[in-house]
Amino acid sequence: MVMNVLIVEDNELFVNSNARSMKVLANKYNIDMKVKVFTNVGDLLYQHIKEESIDLALLDVEIGNHDGVKVGKKIVKYHPLVSLVFITLYRKYLDRASVLDPIGFLVKPVQFDRLEKLFCKAVMLKQGLLSLEEKNTKFVTVMENRNKMEIKECEILYIRTCQRKLLLKVGERNILISETISSFEKGLSDLFIKIARDILVNKRKVKEVRGMQIIMCNGDSLDISWRKFQEVIRKLHT
Template sequence: MAGPTLSVLIVDDEAPARARLRDLLADIAAEVPNAVVGEAADGLLAVRALEAHPVDVALIDIRMPRMDGIELARHLGRLEHPPAIVFVTAYDGYAVQAFELNAVDYLVKPVRAQRLAAALQKVRHSRPVSPEVLAGLQQGARSHLSCHERGRLLLIPVPDILYLRADLKYVTARTANREFLLDESLTHLEEEFSERFIRLHRSVLAAKDAIVGFEKNAAEDAETQWQALLRNVPEKLPVSRRQWPLVKSYAKRLSS
């Protein structure tokens, strides 16, 4: 039994590679019925394409500009109906080994028809890749964070984020224009983006390049004697007494 037709999105920054996958999918259509419903040249375009047309499976190149394939898969996992993911790699031995150990399917370029057919057959019985596995495969920090809002998956460029603030089970990401609610741990965000953000308080991380100064806290607060001033937003962020010794050296650099 060939089974129902699988809808497919091809994601690769190289047009010849997308064309080859499209041709191979046509070649194996009798064995594994499929229909290519879209293509994307990078991860950002892939998210937009999937918002418009959800698919059963996404064939995703790993090495791409703007957003690599591993990060894209992490964002797609937040969709209400995420596609099955089949990664495509040219030579990354680390990735191949990791995928094998974690039962994540992959194709090695140049892709062969029978290997592609086997991957698509596996998709029918596969489970979504866990966020923990994908986080372990990520090399370096993500370029974007993502959140659900009114049925849409929104991508927030990390360089646009001025601060991250924990409140109960959510973290608020503040840009110059607005706030976004993230379903992420502030501690994990601090670990991933330690080069970009500095901890001011147990509940606050601020972008280092967004801080323009510090001032004394006028209110009588035993915990927060200082506040951080940020560019482009009126909010003043608390700096805890515990964090002030670490933050103070950064404050001195700003004043010099």
């Protein structure tokens, strides 16, 4: 398991201290960890939030002239299951951050034992999600060019009709099968949402909703039927 940690803090002293603490904890608990640090809010940070995995985010409530809570909202938008920890010099700012349901708060200077407890909590949350995903792994059987194959349902990004066949987008691969979308849909779990008459998407692979389109994690854009828009938005958040 890889733990992806994001630290956003404008004070280099605290940045270095927290980054060192993360490395100590990774070694102590034998966790493979990737730590990314930003000392200011800008395009590079937002690009990282959009494109990279984040399991644990340590955010200063005030990052220069920027609001750390707003950064937290952006992270939650792209990573709804992230473990957020807000850090500040002043306890009075913590109430604003509580609306994002963080796993905890830290007051500067950060106490290592308190950070360790929150780190362990984040690790356990990720392990729980991984075990739940593994437990719920389902396979679908398809025929492509007379070749029978089993595909993990969770690895399918989306399904759409294509020239009287079904196109299954699995990673970078396009799999064409001779089946109708209505019959194929019956064998799927509620992991999939019908966003149009001829399109099903894996809600865990949705990156964002942009206007009347869904942007998938691989960058593909798919049109949402206006009749289904409200239903799609509701299902994406359940």
